Amino acid sequence: MSSSGKEEVAVMESYPMNGGDGTFSYNKNSNFQRVATNVARETINEVIAEKLDIKQFSPALTTFQIADLGCSVGPNTFLAVQNIIEAVRRKYESQGLSSQLPDFQVLFNDHASNDFNTLFASLPSDRPYCAAGVPGSFHGRLFPKASLHFVHSSYALQWLCKVPKELVDPNSPAFNRGRVHYTSAPREVSDAYTSQFAKDMVTFLHARGEEIASGGIMVLVMPGIANGIPYSRVPSGVMFDLLGFSLMDMAKEGIISEAQVDSFNLPVYAPSPDEMTALVESNGCFSIERMDLAAPGSKIDVSFGGHACMLHLRAGMEGIISKHFGSEIIDDLFDRFLEKTNEFSDRLNSAYRQGSQLVAILKRK
Amino acid sequence: MSSSGKEEVAVMESYPMNGGDGTFSYNKNSNFQRVATNVARETINEVIAEKLDIKQFSPALTTFQIADLGCSVGPNTFLAVQNIIEAVRRKYESQGLSSQLPDFQVLFNDHASNDFNTLFASLPSDRPYCAAGVPGSFHGRLFPKASLHFVHSSYALQWLCKVPKELVDPNSPAFNRGRVHYTSAPREVSDAYTSQFAKDMVTFLHARGEEIASGGIMVLVMPGIANGIPYSRVPSGVMFDLLGFSLMDMAKEGIISEAQVDSFNLPVYAPSPDEMTALVESNGCFSIERMDLAAPGSKIDVSFGGHACMLHLRAGMEGIISKHFGSEIIDDLFDRFLEKTNEFSDRLNSAYRQGSQLVAILKRK
Numbered sequence: 252m253s254s255s256g257k258e259e260v261a262v263m264e265s266y267p268m269n270g271g272d273g274t275f276s277y278n279k280n281s282n283f284q285r286v287a288t289n290v291a292r293e294t295i296n297e298v299i300a301e302k303l304d305i306k307q308f309s310p311a312l313t314t315f316q317i318a319d320l321g322c323s324v325g326p327n328t329f330l331a332v333q334n335i336i337e338a339v340r341r342k343y344e345s346q347g348l349s350s351q352l353p354d355f356q357v358l359f360n361d362h363a364s365n366d367f368n369t370l371f372a373s374l375p376s377d378r379p380y381c382a383a384g385v386p387g388s389f390h391g392r393l394f395p396k397a398s399l400h401f402v403h404s405s406y407a408l409q410w411l412c413k414v415p416k417e418l419v420d421p422n423s424p425a426f427n428r429g430r431v432h433y434t435s436a437p438r439e440v441s442d443a444y445t446s447q448f449a450k451d452m453v454t455f456l457h458a459r460g461e462e463i464a465s466g467g468i469m470v471l472v473m474p475g476i477a478n479g480i481p482y483s484r485v486p487s488g489v490m491f492d493l494l495g496f497s498l499m500d501m502a503k504e505g506i507i508s509e510a511q512v513d514s515f516n517l518p519v520y521a522p523s524p525d526e527m528t529a530l531v532e533s534n535g536c537f538s539i540e541r542m543d544l545a546a547p548g549s550k551i552d553v554s555f556g557g558h559a560c561m562l563h564l565r566a567g568m569e570g571i572i573s574k575h576f577g578s579e580i581i582d583d584l585f586d587r588f589l590e591k592t593n594e595f596s597d598r599l600n601s602a603y604r605q606g607s608q609l610v611a612i613l614k615r616k
Numbered sequence: 617m618s619s620s621g622k623e624e625v626a627v628m629e630s631y632p633m634n635g636g637d638g639t640f641s642y643n644k645n646s647n648f649q650r651v652a653t654n655v656a657r658e659t660i661n662e663v664i665a666e667k668l669d670i671k672q673f674s675p676a677l678t679t680f681q682i683a684d685l686g687c688s689v690g691p692n693t694f695l696a697v698q699n700i701i702e703a704v705r706r707k708y709e710s711q712g713l714s715s716q717l718p719d720f721q722v723l724f725n726d727h728a729s730n731d732f733n734t735l736f737a738s739l740p741s742d743r744p745y746c747a748a749g750v751p752g753s754f755h756g757r758l759f760p761k762a763s764l765h766f767v768h769s770s771y772a773l774q775w776l777c778k779v780p781k782e783l784v785d786p787n788s789p790a791f792n793r794g795r796v797h798y799t800s801a802p803r804e805v806s807d808a809y810t811s812q813f814a815k816d817m818v819t820f821l822h823a824r825g826e827e828i829a830s831g832g833i834m835v836l837v838m839p840g841i842a843n844g845i846p847y848s849r850v851p852s853g854v855m856f857d858l859l860g861f862s863l864m865d866m867a868k869e870g871i872i873s874e875a876q877v878d879s880f881n882l883p884v885y886a887p888s889p890d891e892m893t894a895l896v897e898s899n900g901c902f903s904i905e906r907m908d909l910a911a912p913g914s915k916i917d918v919s920f921g922g923h924a925c926m927l928h929l930r931a932g933m934e935g936i937i938s939k940h941f942g943s944e945i946i947d948d949l950f951d952r953f954l955e956k957t958n959e960f961s962d963r964l965n966s967a968y969r970q971g972s973q974l975v976a977i978l979k980r981k
Contacts, residue, residue, distance in 0.1 A: 314760035354760035358748060363736045371728045371751035381760055383723060383748040386736035395679035395719035395746055 291405065291472045291610055292334050294543065298468060298612050299338035302540050305346065307466030308400060315339060315353045316399050317380075320389045321407020322359040324369040329378075331403055332357045336379060339401070355380035360393055362386065388412070390454040394462040402459060402469040409474045411518035412451050415443040419514045429499055429509070432491035432517045434482045441482070448520040452530040460536030463615040469537065474521035475544050475609025482521065485607040489599050490564050491517060497587040506583070507576055515575045517568070527611055537613035544606035557592030560599065561585050656770065656837045656975055657699050659908065663833060663977050664703035667905050670711065672831030673765060680704060680718045681764050682745075685754045686772020687724040689734040694743075696768055697722045701744060704766070720745035725758055727751065753777075755819040759827040767824060767834040774839045776883035777816050780808040784879045794864055794874070797856035797882045799847045806847070813885040817895040825901030828980040834902065839886035840909050840974025847886065850972040854964050855929050856882060862952040871948070872941055880940045882933070892976055902978035909971035922957030925964065926950050
C-alpha cells in the first residue's frame with residue numbers, strides 16, 4: 252500500500268517481459284519457465300499436503316487468497332495457481348473438510364507497466380477462482396495485512412530494484428567494464444550485486460511478513476546457485492557472458508560504443524541457499540520449510556538448444572536492452588548471440604546440469 | 617467466478633470507453649460523470665454516516681473491501697473510492713473505533729477489454745488503499761462470497777448485456793427503423809429494452825447478493841428517469857435522437873445506408889425509481905435505503921454546451937459506433953451532431969433540468 256510508505260523502496264525501473272502474443276513475446280517464449288514450473292509443482296504439492304495447516308486459519312475462512320508475484324502475462328502463472336488450488340482442495344478433502352471449502356481468489360501481481368490487458372484477455376474462461384490484477388512493486392506493500400494464505404513467485408525475485416550505481420562509476424573498483432553482469436567479473440562487482448539483493452530481500456520479506464496470515468505459505472522459485480559455485484557455471488551465467496561478448500563484438504565494429512556496454516548492467520541476481528537462508532532468518536517472520544536447489548535444465552530435452560536459448564533470453568531481456576541501446580540493434584545482437592551459443596555449446600550444456608533453480612518454501616510464523 | 621457459471625449471462629459484446637489519454641479519450645472527457653459523482657458524493661457521505669453499521673461486520677474485520685463496478689480508466693473512479701474511504705474513516709472515528717480501522721482494498725472492475733493498463737498507470741501514488749483490477753462482466757460472479765463491504769457503480773449499469781434481437785428483425789413490431797435507441801420510438805421498442813434491462817438486473821442483483829457481506833452497502837448511480845416521463849425529455853434521450861438524426865442525414869446523402877442505421881441500436885437504458893424498486897424487491901436480498909432521482913445537469917454551468925455534449929457522447933460511444941459503421945465516419949458524424957445540438961439547444965437545455973440521475977442505495981440484508 253503506497254501510503255504506508257515508510258518501508259517502501261523506490262523502484263527505479265521496471266522491465267516488463269515482451270508483451271502481446273507475437274513471435275518474440277514472453278507469452279510465446281516462456282518454455283524454460285514452464286519447465287521450471289513443472290519442477291516446482293511436485294514440491295508445491297508436497298508442501299501443501301504436508302505443511303499447510305488449514306485449521307490454523309480462521310475456522311470460518313470463506314476466501315482462500317493466493318497471490319502470484321511477478322506474474323507477467325501468462326500462461327505459466329495460470330498453470331501455477333491452478334495447481335495450487337487443486338492441491339489445497341485435495342487437502343480439504345483429505346481432512347474431511349470438503350463442505351467447508353472456501354472460495355479462491357487469485358491476486359496476479361506485477362509492475363504497473365506489465366501488460367495486464369494481455370493477462371486479463373488470456374485468463375482461463377473455466378477458472379475455478381476469482382481473478383484480480385494487482386499492479387505495483389512487490390518490494391512494498393500490495394495487499395491488506397494478514398490477508399494472504401498462499402504466495403507464489405516464480406522467476407521474478409531475481410530482478411533487482413536497481414543497478415548499484417558503483418557498477419557504472421569509472422572511479423569505483425566495482426566499475427563493470429566490458430561486461431553486462433557480475434558473471435566472470437571481479438569480486439567488487441559481485442559484492443555490489445549481492446548487497447543490492449540483500450537490501451531488496453529486506454523490503455520484500457518485510458512487506459510479505461505483514462501481508463501473509465499466520466500459517467500462510469510462501470513459495471519462491473528463482474534462479475539460484477550452489478553454495479560456493481561461480482555464476483559462470485550456471486545457464487544464465489553462460490548466457491549473460493555470451494550476451495556481453497556479442498555486445499563487445501558490436502562495439503569493436505563500431506555499431507555501438509564500448510561506453511554504452513560499460514554503462515549497461517543486467518539487474519538480475521541468483522542467490523545461494525545459504526545466502527537466502529540467512530536473509531530469511533534475519534527477517535524473522537518465517538520458518539524455512541525447504542530450501543532446495545534443482546537443475547531444471549537437465550530435464551529439458553536436447554531440442555532446447557541455442558535457438559530456444561536465444562528466444563528465452565530475448566523474450567525476457569529485449570525490453571531492457573532496447574531501452575539502453577535502442578531497438579535497432581536487437582535483431583543483429585540476437586543473431587550474434589545465437590552464433591555464440593553454437594560456439595560455446597559445451598559450456599552451455601555443462602551449465603544445464605548444474606543446480607540453477609532455488610525453491611524456498613517459507614511459512615509465516 | 618466463471619466456473620460457478622449457471623447464473624452467469626453471456627455478455628455478447630462489450631464497448632470500452634475510449635482508452636488512452638488523447639483528445640477524445642474517456643479519461644479526458646468524463647466531466648459529466650465527474651459532476652454526477654459530485655452530486656452522488658453527498659448522498660454517499662450521508663449513507664455511510666447514517667446507514668453503514670460497521671459493528672455488523674466481523675468484529676475482527678481486518679480488510680474493508682470496496683468494489684467499483686464499471687470503473688473504466690479513471691479518473692472518476694479514484695475520486696469516488698477516495699470519498700468512500702474518507703467517509704468510512706470518519707464513521708470509525710465518530711464511533712471511537714479509530715484503533716480498529718481496517719486496511720482498505722479497492723477492487724476496480726470492468727470488462728476484460730477495458731484498458732486496465734491505463735487505469736493502473738494512473739492510480740494515485742498516495743492512495744490510502746490496496747488496489748486491484750478485476751476483469752469481467754458484473755452480470756456474473758466476480759468476487760468471493762460475502763467478501764464485499766461497499767459496492768459502488770457509477771454510469772455502468774445502463775449498458776445492456778445485449779441488444780434485444782427483435783429490434784433488428786424487420787418482421788417484428790419492435791423493429792427500430794430509422795432510430796438508434798428507444799427514445800421517441802413505439803411502445804414495442806421500449807418494451808424490448810425494458811425487458812432486457814430487467815433480465816440484466818436479475819443476474820446483477822443475484823451475483824451481488826452472493827458477494828456482499830450482510831450489512832454491506834451498494835450505491836448504484838446511473839441514468840434514470842422520473843416515473844411516467846418519456847425518455848425524449850432527458851439529456852441522453854435528446855442526444856440519442858440527435859445522433860439518430862445525424863446518422864439518417866448521412867444515410868440520405870448515401871454516406872452510409874439506411875439499413876445500417878436500422879440495424880444499429882445503442883444498448884443503454886434508464887429505469888425509473890418505481891421500476892428499479894420493483895426489480896430490487898423481486899430479488900429480495902437487499903433493503904432499499906434510498907431511491908432518488910437527481911438532475912445533475914442543472915448543476916452544470918452554461919459552458920457545458922453543445923461542444924461538451926459532443927465530447928461526452930463521443931468519449932462514451934465512439935467505440936460502439938465505429939464497430940458498426942466504421943471509424944471513417946466518426947469525425948463527420950460528430951460534426952453533424954454538434955450542429956444539431958445548436959439547432960436543438962432549447963430541447964437540450966430543457967432536458968438538463970429534468971431528473972436524469974438515479975441513485976439507488978441498497979443494503980444487504
